[in-house]
Amino acid sequence: MASTVRYYTAVCFTMYLVATVLASKVENQNAERPPNVVLFLLDDTGLGDLGCYGNKSVKTPNIDKLAKEGMKFNRMYANPYCSPSRAAILTGRLPPRTGILKGRLMQWQVFVSSATNGGLQHDELTMAEVFKEKGYDTRLLGKWHIGNGPGGKYLPMRHGFDYWVGTPLTHAYSCSNTYKGQWTLQNFLYPLFEHTSILMTMALLIPVLKLLGFIELNGVVMLTKGLVVFYILYFLYMIHFSLLNPKSCILYRNDEIIQQPYYTDNLTLEYTREAVDYLEERGKERSKPFFLMMSYNQMHTTIFASQSFKDTGGLGLYSDALREMDWSIGKVMAELKRNKLDSNLLVMLTSDNGPLSTYEPHTMAHVPVDQGGSAGEVKNSRGERVRLKGFKSTNWEGGIRVPGLIRWPGKIPAGSEVDAVTSIMDFYPTVLDVMNRPVADRIIDGQSLLPFVSDVKTPTQHLFLFHWCDPDHPAAVTYKNYKAIFVDETIHVGCNRNFRSEPLLFDMSLDPGESSPLPLDKHQEVLDEIRTAVHFHMQGLNQNYITEMEKMFVPWWYPCHNFPFCSAKPNPGNYAKLGL
Template sequence: MKTLGVLMVCVVGLACAASGVAAADRPNLVIILTDDLGYGDLGCYGADDIATPNVDRMAKEGTRFSSFYVSPVCSPTRASLMTGSIAQRVGIGGVLFPRNTIGLNPDEVTLPELLKGQGYATAIIGKWHLGNEDMFQPMNHGFDTWYGTPASHSQTYHPTLKKYASDCVFREGYTLEKILKMDEAPCPLIRDNVVIEVPADPTQFTQRYTKESIRFITEHKDVPFFLYLAHNMPHLPLHASEAFVGKSRRGIYGDAIQELDWSTGEVLKTLKALGLDDNTLVIFTSDNGPNLSKMGSAGPLRGGKGTTYEGGTRVPFIARWPGRIPAGRETGEPITVMDLLPTLVKLAGGAAPSDRVIDGKDIWPLLSGEAGARSPHDAICYFAGRSVQGFREGDWKYRYAKDKPDKHESKKKDKSQKVNAELAVQLFNLRDDIGEQKNLIDEHPEIAARLKQLMDAFHADFQQNLRPPGDAESEAK
């Protein structure tokens, strides 16, 4: 029956798309996901050394969230975006590397699959990072088309896992013969599962992704579409195209972000020119906190990429849909990347899967500025790898983590916090202390004990419902 239900939705969706009737009811959806862009890297979040006029204008024309949560590293956030679930629940607890044989399980029901079921055209333009083998690639997870890189451009790939276009461009002295002899080759550029350039030219990522995005939007202007524009920048190694190099006041890091800002402006301009502005929800965000060693900034937040301090897990989030999402608004209600699946699928006329635990919640009341709308989450749980390191309820955050020495921590920080490779047991009030500077554990042991109890109960309950990742090695046996 389940299969029939899905099939019927598809048929209705296609019929509507063909007649052009329902397109107006189902918004186009664009998610612009940057890589490692921090809370302090955009003008509208306080940066004064990187110019981001297009994203700032987008924030003025839409709503800016100051408590949007993701995982502290790349792959888990992307797994949550695709499944609407806690990344660790679907077995993607950490960054996937070339030697990993696991990936996003083919049994997961993904955001693009659900949108496809509602008649959407779906594209990923940019980085995937949810597994190396064919079975894990985006076109096996609901995307009609893919232009981009399998993982971060700092990562290698297994050359024999891929097919090569007859006109594939080999750069920097590489040849097909040479590549195929390598265990691991430098990051390729892929179009629809076929390698078209090795190594991918990192100076051209943003230009090319922008061009491809404009092309996809233009070609699909008459049907509802989902564009997942997953930029490689500003992940290391940092690059910008010639016109943007040396233009920011924060080195190549700022240059790369200024190019992302330009790109966002081009996407918004295209939507306007095609008359799609009023029927398109555009989201701009990041997959995790900034790389502090390479000029990234988390603004007032403590820590960066890889930590469960706010700087690692709280990133910019801007949503724009003229006439439907209030302009110039800001809210601190906590939301998460997992919420996008249920919210976007509902806007598309569908529903999140009901046969499994979906941790994300519908945040449309918050996005649309409904009077009195509050966060649908009782609490935010901070995962790092497989462990739970923190729990936020309201303004209070309890944190229990074994931290590595952090050389990027400012010297003026409170020395009593004992974060150097020691167990940090901390209680912060995020309303009064967004920078997590004042450990209140001694002042409010009862609040800490309550949060720890809630955190442990949450974790115990979570462990009752785990879904394994896909495993190419066990599939092959």
């Protein structure tokens, strides 16, 4: 009997030792294993849209939870438009370096057609490619908007993503169920608003040629008819090959068009279901870490929400959509936990620019109130609450100051806040530091956020932060507590090439609402510092702009499923596993 007891005791002790060794080995492997990484990229979301930045009207509990468990950045800057910001996040580089910037003739800040030869160049090293080098599985769910190209040569799979479900362009009015069609007066006038200077020059040239004696009256008539015909042809060109055409609202799975046009209301549900399936897969197959980028089309106009979230926000459709996006983020975080993928997890969250205004200066159109968000309020150095000025497309704070969060339990102190100037470009060098991946063959404009982990009072690494819109000169410059604005924001939108003879200068600590420009004669030293910095910055740019020809729409490059109908009907979605 005693020998039997000793035998079983020895067996149990041996099993205990084996289990302890195995557990220790697994723990060591987890400690050495690089983190899983999730990047939540919101669209057109202002500071004032989120509870953690002061929104008391609409609840965003899941985003607020990320802020509570991680680090919040109070002065994080983006570009005022989608495409340049998205390139900057993935490369850590300013728009003049990536080439994703407004043209001189084709003056679109963003890609408005999939039938162009422009896109993020293949010699750029993207965040996804850095992860892929390190053995990660990489996935993008959502909006891309950095180029399509003939044969899809600029789509995400050519920039380091293993898998993608999403839209190549932005969400737009034409993608909504309320779109009145292509043949409207607003669409007919669209080329006039987009290319006012070119068309006006062409129109004024006709009477000038007559006055100078180069043409007779019949020549005036012929040229006028030619200009009218040109305008009509250009209008037809635009409504067929740009986002004015609902068939440009395409949903891809990798290289395959799965919806054309896509069903708007369920876009966020599609991305969330894809994420849930993916995280279940990663929970079973743990051989490699992963990078998941959730790139939402919300809160871009036209605002949409699925049936489950309509009339739930209490303040119209915008609040419904905001609640749905927040729910999706919460669902992804819950699935990470359920599949035991959150023990070593780095989460980042930001927006590509500020919210849309309820008034669009470039089309002179009034947008419904429930289509525009909130730039928010911040405290100045006197402790006063000040509303941020401006909106998407401008270089006022409301257009370029965006939410920024990072969460990494055990690495980043929970509930911490950083007031120093930071940029959405900073996520890229942060990833480089985490991955221990030096980059020496190109200029990285972003600065790692990791120094703030040890001390939130660390001074900004951006002594000068250049805010680009037009190809000729920075639209604004942030320097210490100062900000200089070089474009005349009152004439048009922020990217208009209407440069001021003298910039507006603001003290951002006292006047974050940019309401009282400082007298330049009393701040000449600051102004000289900024101008000198701009001079040296532009000398060292090595600009890499997408050419005007690459922005032209080429009909045979237009993505079309089932030619000539260009139609792929969405299958009824099964979202039961989402618990709605």
